[in-house]
Structure formats: structure tokens, C-alpha cells
Amino acid sequence: MAEKTTSAIRNPASPPQEVIIFGSGVCAQKIARNLCGHGISACLASGADAPPLRGQGVGAQWLRGVELTACRGFAGNFELKLRQRETFLYRKAPAIVLAEDPHHAPAYAPYGLKPGSRVMSISQLEETRGDLPAADRPGGGTRVAFFCGWENDSHPAVARRMLAACLQLQQHSRTSTYFMTGNLKVAARGAEGLVEAAKRSGTIFLKFTRRFPTVQTLADGHFKIDCPDELTRAPFQLETDRIVVDETIGPHPRLEELARRLEIRQDGIGFAQSDNVRRLSNATNRRGIFTAGGSRGALSADEQMADADQVALNVLAFLKDLGADTLPGMEIHRGRCARCLTCHRLCPHKAIEIGPHMSVVSAACQRCGICMAGCPARAIHMEGVQIGAKIKNCIRKPTRSSGEKGDHLQVMVFGCARSTGQARALARLSGQPLPSGVRFVEVPCGGCISSRHLLTAFEAGARGVMLCTCHTDNCQSDTGNRVARRRAQATGDQLTAAGIEGDRLYVTSVAANMGTEFVAMINGFAERIRALDAC
Ligand code: SF4
Ligand code: SF4
CATH class of the missing domain: 3.40.50 (Rossmann fold)
Structure with a gap:
């Protein structure tokens, strides 16, 4: 008589309803607010470097200064171990969202500059909210040069911020602005309008494609910028009081470790989503783990806000469907299984559980059959296939x-x-x-x-x-x-x-x-x- 197969398809009976959201920026907060608004408990978990929460009414618990040290379990029933200084915290979560902010790195080196009181990044300028200290230029007034994507294109989201800040300063009556750019892309929403508005306000746009300006710091701390003119071939000079440089944007430094612990695939840049056109925008290779905003390369504020709404809907739909699985079942025949772990190693969705007996977790499995073909003992069976x-x-x-x-x-x-x-x-x-x-x-x-x-x-x-x-x-x-x-x-x-x-x-x-x-x-x-x- 054939040995009975395992009851391999398992769904958590009543999963705890606390979604863990890694991150605490505006995108993470919005996701938490959306989920809490639908009666789902959420918990923000962020690193020690996270700024205090802005705004009111997120409604979620906030664990600050935590790192993920381990994650077990599957979609609907993840178990997380977090460390907060010397203390370990344990959390259960039916779903996890990666919503770390993107990492901004000021681009001083590409322009041959070093940070200083008169050289700042776009983020630093934004923090001043347009309130730059008065310049010591004879006759008053301040000249500010914006360096944006010379040899390497600036990300459209960064270029848009540069344009917005430039316009704001230009509209300040005693500031003259120079927007010095390479191949300026105006793909970000509203960027083209900002260019037009800045031009109308008096910003001078200077474009360089093959040869780029050189910057000299003068004894009084001001700058002399030698500019090649590609049309007339007659070089010209500018003197400015301040320089604002753009930034590169990349994945948050925490993301790599989070992806490793959660077994999430990253793309070539390091964002927590593989380059897979078939994947829903917020899905990862693991069911129940979602990625949003800066964690998946959505970098502009608009994109991040839209993403927050989308991922909250995806999480709600996922929680609603938990346990209502209609896909064909997968079974592992206990008697045949030699516990070689090949299936566990092969499964791209991390749906094979190693327990007293190997089993397929239905809520996590996506019925690709890769494990089935790889099993040397032919112990895995997909219903109907x-x-x-x-x-x-x-x-x-x-x-x-x-x-x-x-x-x-x-x-x-x-x-x-x-x-x-x-x-x-x-x-x-x-x-x-x-x-x-x-x-x-x-x-x-x-x-x-x-x-x-x-x-x-x-x-x-x-x-x-x-x-x-x-x-x-x-x-x-x-x-x-x-x-x-x-x-x-x-x-x-x-x-x-x-x-x-x-x-x-x-x-x-x-x-x-x-x-x-x-x-x-x-x-x-x-x-x-x-x-x-x-x-
Ligand atoms: S690959 Fe087959 S034999 Fe190996 S552990 Fe998985 S089910 Fe068992
Ligand atoms: S069918 Fe695919 S997703 Fe399911 S357990 Fe096998 S390899 Fe993993």
C-alpha cells in the first residue's frame, strides 16, 4: 500500500494582524496610516539614523533604532527577531513591507568640489528652506550656481528638486541663479514647467555636453567658474558666491541586509525588487513581502506617495485572500523524500519548509514546479500537472x-x-x-x-x-x-x-x-x- 503523503498544504489558521513596515519616512508612514485606517495593526521599524516622525496620526507603533537579525516563517505567518540596542524584540507579522527611504549621496567629486560653507548639496539647501545667509558681495545680492548632471545625467527626481530650489532662490529679490547642466532630462512631473518658470524669473541656463566648466576657489571663498562655450568657442567666466550640487540616489544602506535576511532578490542597483517585468510593481519574489517607494527605486516624492497607496491596497488584498487559496496543491511524498533539501534550495519563492518532514507552504508557493522537476526522488507532486x-x-x-x-x-x-x-x-x-x-x-x-x-x-x-x-x-x-x-x-x-x-x-x-x-x-x-x- 502506498504510504500516505504529508498534508503538505498548510495555511496559518488565524494570522496575527500586525504588518511590519521597514522604514519611517513619508512613504512608510503613509502605508502605516492607510493600513491602520482599515483596522490593520502596523508597526514601523527603522534604523537609528531615522529622523523623528513628522506629522500626526500615523496610528502605528514605531520601533526606532532596530535591526532585523532573523526572519522565519512564510506568507501570513512571518516571525521576526529584531535587535534594539541590547534588547531582542520578537514580532509576528502576516505581511512585511520594505519602505526604506532612498539614500541620497551629494555629488561633490564629479565637479571637483569638496563640501564647505559655500558648497552644499541640494538636500542641505532644502533644509535651509531657501533662507541662505546673506553674501558679502559688494553691493549685496547673492549669486548661486546649480551644478546638475554634467557628465552623468542627474536622476529626473533630483533634477526636479534642483529646478524647484533654483526657482525659489531666483524669486528671492537679491539672488541670481545659474543652472549649469549637462543633458538635463525633464521627465519628472512638472520639471518642464519649472524650467520655463525659472527662465522667466531670470535664471540663466547653461548647457554643456562635451567640455565642462572648471571651478577655482578664490581667496575670499567665492568661486571663479571658467565655462567653455560650445557654440561660439569663446570661453567666459562667472563669479558666484555659492554652489549647489546634485545628488546620486541609491538604495538605503539598510536594504542590503534586510533583503539578505528576508531572502528577497535585489535588482542590479540594489533595490529590493528583481528586474522582472512580470512582477507586480510592489511584489517581491516572496509572497507576503512587499516593497515600496525608495526600497524599489520609486524615487520622486509623487511616486513614493502613489506607491504608498498602492502597496497598502496590495497588502489588504493579500490579507483578505489568505487561506482562500484556489491554486493547485503541491504535495511532498514522505516515503519518497530523502531530505536532500534540493527543493528548498531551488525554490525561488522560498516556499519549502524544513520541518520534521519537508512540506510546501501553500500560502507562499506560486506553483512554478521548479522543485518538482529538481527532486531526485520524484517525491513532489502538483495537483493536476x-x-x-x-x-x-x-x-x-x-x-x-x-x-x-x-x-x-x-x-x-x-x-x-x-x-x-x-x-x-x-x-x-x-x-x-x-x-x-x-x-x-x-x-x-x-x-x-x-x-x-x-x-x-x-x-x-x-x-x-x-x-x-x-x-x-x-x-x-x-x-x-x-x-x-x-x-x-x-x-x-x-x-x-x-x-x-x-x-x-x-x-x-x-x-x-x-x-x-x-x-x-x-x-x-x-x-x-x-x-x-x-x-
Ligand atoms: S528535493 Fe525531493 S527528496 Fe529532496 S528534500 Fe525535496 S522533496 Fe525531499
Ligand atoms: S512549485 Fe515553485 S514556488 Fe512552489 S514550492 Fe515548488 S519551487 Fe517553490
């Missing part, structure tokens, strides 16, 4: 009516339902059926195809096998396409070792809108297989 049976089934049932000339199995195509499945449907709708002799096996993710599946297709008589995944950085399960390629590479090596041309196994990527290209790829591959057969 039996790829081996699908292969056999489509061999028995040709795509065209049995007996049609030329419809013997020639090429078997495996494709991810999210991309290739859509492309195939598109091709069908536009009257482009798959060519004769081709069988298509749709799977939840390219990563759920194992070497065994590929070899089974060859054993069944396929002369060529094609594996279609999503494009790079486009896999909803992050690693599914890369895992699929690795497995196909290993299978190709096995084929070659067995004296079969490795070219009979072809891996490619397909996007959902590539209906025509998908059919063309299959035709091209089938042609190559026919040529190999003819050799």
Missing part, C-alpha cells in the same frame, strides 16, 4: 487527425504557459496552426521540465525537442528559465555522449506576443531536424 502523462497523451493524440499524411511525431515542443502558451494561442487566433508532426506540451513554467521529460520525448520517437522559456528577466518565477537552460544543457551533453546530435535539443525564449515568430521558430527547427535526418 502530470507532465509525463501529458507527453504520452499527446503522442497518442496527434495534433491533426490521425492518419493524415506526414503527421507522425517529429518535433515535441515544451513551453511555459505564461509566455509560449500565450504565443501559441495568438498564432492559432491569427490562423497559424502548428505545423504537421509537431506536439505541444504546455507546462506551468519552463523550470518544471526535467532532463527526464526531455529524454522521454526522444524515447517516444521525437526527432527533435524544443524547450521554450520566457525571456531573460521575464520569468515570473525568476529562475525558471535559467534552471530550464541548465537542465537542457546537461541533457544535450547526455545525448551527445550517447551519439545523438545535441542540435536535436533546442532551447529558446518566446514572449507572449510572439505568435508568428513562434510558428516560424518551430518551422525553422523542424527544417533543421529534417536536414539532420537526411544526413
Whole structure:
């Protein structure tokens, strides 16, 4: 008698309702306020460097000066260990939000400057609220030069702040402003209007593209700026009393450690969200952990406020749906499992729990099947997904009516339902059926195809096998396409070792809108297989 499988699908019965929000800036506060307004307890957790909360009525607890030292558990039931000086705090949370402010670093070095009483960053200028000390220029008045994105473009959000501050100073009756820029991008909302308003108010805009000004500090602390003129080639000089430099924006220094502890993927810059076009704007690779505002690279104040509203809605929807899982179940067969931990290592969504028995946490699992294909003991089963049976089934049932000339199995195509499945449907709708002799096996993710599946297709008589995944950085399960390629590479090596041309196994990527290209790829591959057969 087959041993009973584990009751692997588990949902927390009554998750505690305190959402932990890392950060305490305006975005984090707004998320907390939104959640509290819907009756969800929230707790802000920020580093020691966090400024005091501004404004009233956030309604959430605030833990200041804490660091995350450990996180266990899964969506709906995270357990966090936090350290506040010498004390450890423990929190349970159904959901976590990363909402750290972005980190601003003044860009002195690119302009050959050092910070000083007359050289300041845009953040420092903003803190003065436009109230610069009077200059000691004969006749009064102050000249301020803004240095914005010379050789490296300034981020649009920073350029907008520079423009707004410049306009504010220019409107001060005794201040003259010079906006010295490289390739000024006015993509941020309202930036173009600020440029026009500043010009009308008297700001002088100077643009440099190939050669840039040099700055000399005079004995009295003022600056002489030698400017090349790219049009007339006649250099000119400016004297200013103050210089304001732009800033680079990047992830908050705490984010790297938070992402590591929470097992969240970061993008190439370090923001807490991988470069994945399929992912909802506030989602991460782990269900129940969200990212917002400066933590995901939304850097302007407008974007951060919009993000705060969006992530609060996402968290509310997530909490509402907890326990109402309608996706197919995943089971791990206790008797077969050898506790090799391969599934735990492979799961891109961190949904495999190591307990007395290995189990899949339903609330965290996204049904990609990567673990299933990687399990050496074939102990993992996804309800309703039996790829081996699908292969056999489509061999028995040709795509065209049995007996049609030329419809013997020639090429078997495996494709991810999210991309290739859509492309195939598109091709069908536009009257482009798959060519004769081709069988298509749709799977939840390219990563759920194992070497065994590929070899089974060859054993069944396929002369060529094609594996279609999503494009790079486009896999909803992050690693599914890369895992699929690795497995196909290993299978190709096995084929070659067995004296079969490795070219009979072809891996490619397909996007959902590539209906025509998908059919063309299959035709091209089938042609190559026919040529190999003819050799
Ligand atoms: S990969 Fe398979 S055998 Fe290994 S721990 Fe996971 S379920 Fe068990
Ligand atoms: S690898 Fe995919 S199917 Fe397996 S547990 Fe993780 S999310 Fe679920």
C-alpha cells in the first residue's frame, strides 16, 4: 500500500494582524496610516539614523533604532527577531513591507568640489528652506550656481528638486541663479514647467555636453567658474558666491541586509525588487513581502506617495485572500523524500519548509514546479500537472487527425504557459496552426521540465525537442528559465555522449506576443531536424 503523503498544504489558521513596515519616512508612514485606517495593526521599524516622525496620526507603533537579525516563517505567518540596542524584540507579522527611504549621496567629486560653507548639496539647501545667509558681495545680492548632471545625467527626481530650489532662490529679490547642466532630462512631473518658470524669473541656463566648466576657489571663498562655450568657442567666466550640487540616489544602506535576511532578490542597483517585468510593481519574489517607494527605486516624492497607496491596497488584498487559496496543491511524498533539501534550495519563492518532514507552504508557493522537476526522488507532486502523462497523451493524440499524411511525431515542443502558451494561442487566433508532426506540451513554467521529460520525448520517437522559456528577466518565477537552460544543457551533453546530435535539443525564449515568430521558430527547427535526418 502506498504510504500516505504529508498534508503538505498548510495555511496559518488565524494570522496575527500586525504588518511590519521597514522604514519611517513619508512613504512608510503613509502605508502605516492607510493600513491602520482599515483596522490593520502596523508597526514601523527603522534604523537609528531615522529622523523623528513628522506629522500626526500615523496610528502605528514605531520601533526606532532596530535591526532585523532573523526572519522565519512564510506568507501570513512571518516571525521576526529584531535587535534594539541590547534588547531582542520578537514580532509576528502576516505581511512585511520594505519602505526604506532612498539614500541620497551629494555629488561633490564629479565637479571637483569638496563640501564647505559655500558648497552644499541640494538636500542641505532644502533644509535651509531657501533662507541662505546673506553674501558679502559688494553691493549685496547673492549669486548661486546649480551644478546638475554634467557628465552623468542627474536622476529626473533630483533634477526636479534642483529646478524647484533654483526657482525659489531666483524669486528671492537679491539672488541670481545659474543652472549649469549637462543633458538635463525633464521627465519628472512638472520639471518642464519649472524650467520655463525659472527662465522667466531670470535664471540663466547653461548647457554643456562635451567640455565642462572648471571651478577655482578664490581667496575670499567665492568661486571663479571658467565655462567653455560650445557654440561660439569663446570661453567666459562667472563669479558666484555659492554652489549647489546634485545628488546620486541609491538604495538605503539598510536594504542590503534586510533583503539578505528576508531572502528577497535585489535588482542590479540594489533595490529590493528583481528586474522582472512580470512582477507586480510592489511584489517581491516572496509572497507576503512587499516593497515600496525608495526600497524599489520609486524615487520622486509623487511616486513614493502613489506607491504608498498602492502597496497598502496590495497588502489588504493579500490579507483578505489568505487561506482562500484556489491554486493547485503541491504535495511532498514522505516515503519518497530523502531530505536532500534540493527543493528548498531551488525554490525561488522560498516556499519549502524544513520541518520534521519537508512540506510546501501553500500560502507562499506560486506553483512554478521548479522543485518538482529538481527532486531526485520524484517525491513532489502538483495537483493536476502530470507532465509525463501529458507527453504520452499527446503522442497518442496527434495534433491533426490521425492518419493524415506526414503527421507522425517529429518535433515535441515544451513551453511555459505564461509566455509560449500565450504565443501559441495568438498564432492559432491569427490562423497559424502548428505545423504537421509537431506536439505541444504546455507546462506551468519552463523550470518544471526535467532532463527526464526531455529524454522521454526522444524515447517516444521525437526527432527533435524544443524547450521554450520566457525571456531573460521575464520569468515570473525568476529562475525558471535559467534552471530550464541548465537542465537542457546537461541533457544535450547526455545525448551527445550517447551519439545523438545535441542540435536535436533546442532551447529558446518566446514572449507572449510572439505568435508568428513562434510558428516560424518551430518551422525553422523542424527544417533543421529534417536536414539532420537526411544526413
Ligand atoms: S528535493 Fe525531493 S527528496 Fe529532496 S528534500 Fe525535496 S522533496 Fe525531499
Ligand atoms: S519551487 Fe515553485 S512549485 Fe515548488 S514550492 Fe517553490 S514556488 Fe512552489
